[in-house]
Amino acid sequence: MNIDKDQVLSALRNVIDPDLHKDIVTLGMIEDISIDGNTIGFKLVLTTPACPLKDKMKNDCIKAIQSRIDHHANVLVEVTSRTTSRRKEGENMLKEVKNIIAVVSGKGGVGKSTVAANLAVSLAQLGAKVGLLDADIYGPSVPLMFGLLDAHPQAREEDGRTILIPVEKYGIKLLSIGFFVDPSKALVWRGPMASNYLTQMLTGGDWGELDYLVIDMPPGTGDIHLTLVQTVAVTGIAIVTTPQEVALADARKAYGMFATDSIKVPVLGLIENMAWFTPTELPNNKYYIFGKEGGKRYANEVGIPLLGQIPLVQGICDSGDQGKPVVLNESSPVSKAFKELAENIARQVSIRNSSIDPTKVVEMKS
Numbered sequence: 001m002n003i004d005k006d007q008v009l010s011a012l013r014n015v016i017d018p019d020l021h022k023d024i025v026t027l028g029m030i031e032d033i034s035i036d037g038n039t040i041g042f043k044l045v046l047t048t049p050a051c052p053l054k055d056k057m058k059n060d061c062i063k064a065i066q067s068r069i070d071h072h073a074n075v076l077v078e079v080t081s082r083t084t085s086r087r088k089e090g091e092n093m094l095k096e097v098k099n100i101i102a103v104v105s106g107k108g109g110v111g112k113s114t115v116a117a118n119l120a121v122s123l124a125q126l127g128a129k130v131g132l133l134d135a136d137i138y139g140p141s142v143p144l145m146f147g148l149l150d151a152h153p154q155a156r157e158e159d160g161r162t163i164l165i166p167v168e169k170y171g172i173k174l175l176s177i178g179f180f181v182d183p184s185k186a187l188v189w190r191g192p193m194a195s196n197y198l199t200q201m202l203t204g205g206d207w208g209e210l211d212y213l214v215i216d217m218p219p220g221t222g223d224i225h226l227t228l229v230q231t232v233a234v235t236g237i238a239i240v241t242t243p244q245e246v247a248l249a250d251a252r253k254a255y256g257m258f259a260t261d262s263i264k265v266p267v268l269g270l271i272e273n274m275a276w277f278t279p280t281e282l283p284n285n286k287y288y289i290f291g292k293e294g295g296k297r298y299a300n301e302v303g304i305p306l307l308g309q310i311p312l313v314q315g316i317c318d319s320g321d322q323g324k325p326v327v328l329n330e331s332s333p334v335s336k337a338f339k340e341l342a343e344n345i346a347r348q349v350s351i352r353n354s355s356i357d358p359t360k361v362v363e364m365k366s
Helices: 005-012 054-068 112-125 191-203 223-231 245-259 294-302 314-321 333-355
Strands: 030-036 039-046 074-081 100-104 130-134 155-158 161-164 167-169 172-176 212-216 236-241 267-277 306-312
Touching: 005 030, 005 039, 005 054, 039 054, 054 074, 100 112, 100 223, 112 130, 112 172, 112 212, 112 236, 112 267, 112 314, 112 333, 161 191, 191 223, 236 245, 236 294, 236 333, 245 267, 245 294, 267 294, 267 333, 294 306, 306 333
Parallel strands: 039 074, 100 212, 100 236, 130 172, 130 212, 236 267, 267 306
Antiparallel strands: 030 039, 155 161, 167 172
């Protein structure tokens, strides 16, 4: 039986991307088809290296070929990825960064920085090129959480500008105000000073090519948040909350800020942190000390995805204090939760990029 490329493409048109709801040929996900007798090879190019459905899609491709062309065909599928982006072409700010994800919270104390750090590391573990910008100007956590209290990033002069070179650890690029100030002293800055420093780290950082730049934002809704959306086109935000009502009340404010007509930055979804407490000695037990599924109910209420539920375990705090994000400990019960969170965020970014127009820098009217 002679097999040609048109037959292969025709068979693969029956494989539907479960998130984008189109066939993989129309989506341009099939490349480099080769045919040698009954051996058929091709590349399956996914929209993110963190795709949680890569094995399913690979198996669907094999089944499509064998059921529609030759039951005995030897199908060789090389799974690779090309992270999608809807940032505007020609944009000078962070032009090699494909997606900017801001991790926000309405209030402090909900574990936003811990979530941002473990999200960034998880995305890198899944094969993505990742950067983490600690924009929590008044309470930077990256130096401690990554064991970099004594780190001092290098800089170079370029066209009259100072370019900061991010520190690299655990496979990600890092910048934080904490690298440049005395951690024992309070940072007493007015809003414009803090905003200027954020702009310097954003636009003056040598981030290079990244699939995702994760930004750990300060709690609340203030100057830093406005500076971010007025400086770069943000792909989307992820809101961190705990299940308790006082945290959800502030999460509503964060959602309201980014969803307002004057800003309109896409909300990728909600992360419910400290969803339940699990003692080390009772790993199968769940104690809902902050309330049960408040974040899940709120996500359903406003119609946004619940990106993940992260349990409260002692190991999270210990790992952060020791400079090693807990997701690096594969035996930790919370490691799986952070990996699933990273996959869900990558998934929502791909869906967002396929369904919404390119992001724009926000222009605030006085």
